[in-house]
Amino acid sequence: MGEHVIKLPDVGEGVAEAELVEWHVKIGDLVREDTLLAAVMTDKATVEIPSPVDGEIIWLGAEIGDVVAVGSPLIRLKVEGGADKAEDAADTAAKPEEKQPEPVSVDASKAEKPVEKAASAPAKPAASAPPAKAAAPSPARPMTSGAPRAEGERTIASPAVRLRAREAGLDLRQISGTGPAGRISHEDIDAFIARGLQAAPVGTKGLTQNTAVEDIKIVGLRRKIAEKMSVSKSRIPHITYVEEIDVTALEDLRAALNKAKRPDQPKLSLLPFLMRAMVKAIADQPNVNAIFDDEAGIVHQYGGVHIGIAAQTPGGLMVPVVRHAEARDIWDCGAEVNRLADAAKTGTATREELSGSTITITSLGAMGGVATTPVINHPEVAIVGVNKIMVRPMWDGTQFLPRKMMNLSSSFDHRVVDGWDAAVFIQRIKTLLETPAMIFIES
Template identity: 75%
Template sequence: MGEYVIKLPDVGEGVAEAELVEWQVKVGDLVREDAVLAAVMTDKATVEIPSPVDGEILWLGAEIGDTVAIGSPIVRLKVAGDGNVKPETGKPEKIAKAEAPAEAAASKPEAAAAVPRPSPQVAEAQGKPEPFPVVPKSRSQSPVSGAPRFEGEKPLASPAIRLRAKEAGIDLRQIAGSGPAGRIQHEDIDAFLARGPQVAKVSGLARNETIEDIKIVGLRRKIAEKMTLAKSRIPHITYVEEIDVTALEDLRAALNKEKRSGAERPKLTLLPFLMRAMVKAIADQPNLNALFDDEAGIIHQHGGVHIGIAAQTPSGLVVPVVKHAEARDIWDCGAEVVRLAEAAKSGTATRDELSGSTITITSLGAMGGVATTPVINHPEVAILGVNKMMVRPVWDGTQFIPRKMINLSSSFDHRVIDGWDAAVFIQRIKTLLETPALIFVD
């Protein structure tokens, strides 16, 4: 038998490190060749790491949320044959360091006998986060006189005990357990009930003192870093305008009903029309389609309009990009939005599909609210936010009539975009959306 060390492979051009976001194996597992071991993330793209050989997991080299350098050992396997590591030099550095305290403890038998501590490898294999023994608190240590356990301390009880307590309406936190380590037994419940139903029943308004610590990892950490960067560097100005989309909705419905032989067209939403309106407005104001390098003091004004579409996925917010919207018609824009949305939700979007935007659209659909304050996708200089559509009474000069209305809530980088330019841009889009025939006029 031999050992085989798997190192983090090159997961993308120019990528020097990646964040570990998922382990699909644990120490002691038997894995087959090509089985997925872990998933790492870089630039919002998740990459799975497969096993190149059959073997048994001996060691895992990182924890969820750790940043791992390309080429670093991440898994050690026991394999048939010689493996790829020489026995005398094949022990990963992390394991060697972990065993050092154990060797030191072995030289002091009296200390080891006083406080037995399992090795890190055993604790890891058993799934225990800490190898140190837990010393139960005595009831005399309780901070509140007469309380059976410390505030927030989880009661120890078997599933059968918990079921009985639930059916009887008993709060196990109020029962002092007589079993080992304070474990609650059936006789403890009997004694508690014998003291009277007035203390046995649980109020529906019981206090909850629990605190759960959740480590921010993976996509959520990327989002947090991106939002912090955007808000700390970009002075936002937000401009909100209402738009009458009644005519646009009539046109959209008519186009969706139209059938053309030999042409496979997607069902149109509002987004393709907004994208084409943005392309026309950007032609008049190209400074809105730009990236601002604030460290170098340079604005990179792009000719191609690459529109990011902020999309909510089960893992969090991602921004797939419709490249060269200026070269796409309404239906092509719609088809690309559908394709990218499906790729983002399934987690199959590539790094290229999730980068390279020059301006962004964000929409919460039916949950869009009346107005929002979108955060600019750094280093872009503008983002358009679409709020939900509502039928509102609109005065036409003689009477109120029902019209389909939406609000556009758009933010701009005030360092490079003046409020006047922002207003001109949105008013141009308003004109195009309220008179949708203009969108099709070159």
């Protein structure tokens, strides 16, 4: 038998490290060649790592959320045949003649730290060591005490008991075990629940307190989102401008176009109209279609309008980009939005499709609320937020009429966009959306 070491491969694009976001195996698993072992993430691209050989997993070199350098050992497998040559070389290099080991960096030591087994066998004593004196058995905990364990004290229970307690919302630290060394059994849980029901005041009908606390590590795409939001809010002084828009005529036009569309044309939502309105407004105010390099003190103002569309996916928020919206008509904008939204939700969007935006649209659809305070997609300088459409009575000078109203909640980088310019930009969009025929007039 031998060992085979799998190192984090070069995932391309000059990336020097990647974050471990998922293990598909655990120690002791038998795997075959091409079995998926793990998934790592770099920026917004997820890469799956298959096994190159058949073998048994004997060591995992990182935990979920760890950042691992390219080339670092990630997995060790027990394989048929001799030891892996790369592993032999690594072992030789790792054993210098000096008694004191060479210091290693924090990242390297972290990458070499194995993931512990849930229940490891006790190590065998050395042959020369005298037999250990038998330890006195721990007294059983009384069933009626219910005394909570000290903070950090480990509870002893089987996986089935732990699962049952978690599903019932019970904290095992509050349950006294009657087994050896205080081991908790199903009978102990039954007794604990029975005592709780007896002690419950009249009228509660068996309602119990849920004291469970679940620790969820922020990893993968959620970590990227958190980092992005932190940078945006800490480095960009936001100004948010909210304006209400009468979209009654726009909704009538949208319904008519969808009714008359060809089979090969997409069903139009509000977004393609907003995108075309933004293109026209940007032509008058190109300063909002820009990226601000605050470290160099340079605003990169773009001629092409590359609109990011914030999309909610099962993994979290992603921003696919509709490139050159200025060169697309209503139908082309609608088709590209649909294509990119599907790619983001299915996880097939490429790195190029998720980067390069110069201004962003964010929308919560029917759940858009009355007003929001969108966070700018750093390093851009503007984001346009869409709120839900609601029918409200509006005064036309002689009477109240039911109108379809929608708010635009938009944020701007106040370092490079003045409040006046922000208001003029949104007012221009308002005029175009309230008189939608103007969207189709080429000036």
